[in-house]
Amino acid sequence: ENVQEKIDYVFKVVVIGDSAVGKTQILSRFTKNEFCFDSKSTIGVEFQTRTVTIKDKVIKAQIWDTAGQERYRAVTSAYYRGALGAMLVYDITKRPTFDHVARWVEELRAHADNSIVIMLIGNKADLVDLRAVPKEDAVEFADDQGLFFSETSALSGDNVDSAFFRLLEEINGVV
Numbered sequence: 001e002n003v004q005e006k007i008d009y010v011f012k013v014v015v016i017g018d019s020a021v022g023k024t025q026i027l028s029r030f031t032k033n034e035f036c037f038d039s040k041s042t043i044g045v046e047f048q049t050r051t052v053t054i055k056d057k058v059i060k061a062q063i064w065d066t067a068g069q070e071r072y073r074a075v076t077s078a079y080y081r082g083a084l085g086a087m088l089v090y091d092i093t094k095r096p097t098f099d100h101v102a103r104w105v106e107e108l109r110a111h112a113d114n115s116i117v118i119m120l121i122g123n124k125a126d127l128v129d130l131r132a133v134p135k136e137d138a139v140e141f142a143d144d145q146g147l148f149f150s151e152t153s154a155l156s157g158d159n160v161d162s163a164f165f166r167l168l169e170e171i172n173g174v175v
């Protein structure tokens with residue numbers, strides 16, 4: 001990463017999913033390599049950025065956080081405008097957050113561009129003993145809907161970078 005390099009592309013990515021699944025912590029892990037144990041809902045910060053190089057292209061990922069608008073239909077279409085990618089997050093220890101994923105996909109289909117690349121994320125993979133969503137259920141859903149899929153832990157950092165890189169590579173392939 002070299003911030004002085006010329007930027008070839010800015011990719012807007014939105015992070016969505018139910019409240020408390022770890023959206024803000026995933027973002028903080030990817031952009032700052034930080035995890036905040038007593039995080040409060042972020043107010044006033046619309047997005048965070050990280051600049052990465054993919055196949056000789058310098059890409060600034062501009063990643064938007066819902067900051068407490070996670071109620072169904074509360075996220076406005078302005079939030080989705082121009083988004084090339086979406087991280088759709090659920091919590092592997094909370095079944096309802098996975099059951100709501102279909103609704104979030106509907107929201108994306110209704111408000112985002114047709115070509116948006118969607119990555120389904122099962123977060124809190126460090127809490128294995130509390131798992132309530134089998135990985136196979138998520139793999140099946142993702143295959144059905146044409147989504148990419150990864151399980152992550154914002155706490156340990158496992159798979160967070162690789163999930164974002166996978167998404168950005170995919171976007172880079174279609175622009």
Ligand code: GDP
Nearest residue numbers: 019020021022023024025039123124153154155
């Ligand atoms: P958001 O509402 O989706 O933005 O969720 P937050 O990022 O604010 O996280 C909600 C709660 O889950 C906080 O108490 C976090 O510390 C916790 N959390 C987030 N990610 C992880 C994770 O990967 N593992 C564990 N064990 N806890 C997490």
Ligand code: MG
Nearest residue numbers: 023024067068
């Ligand atoms: Mg949040």
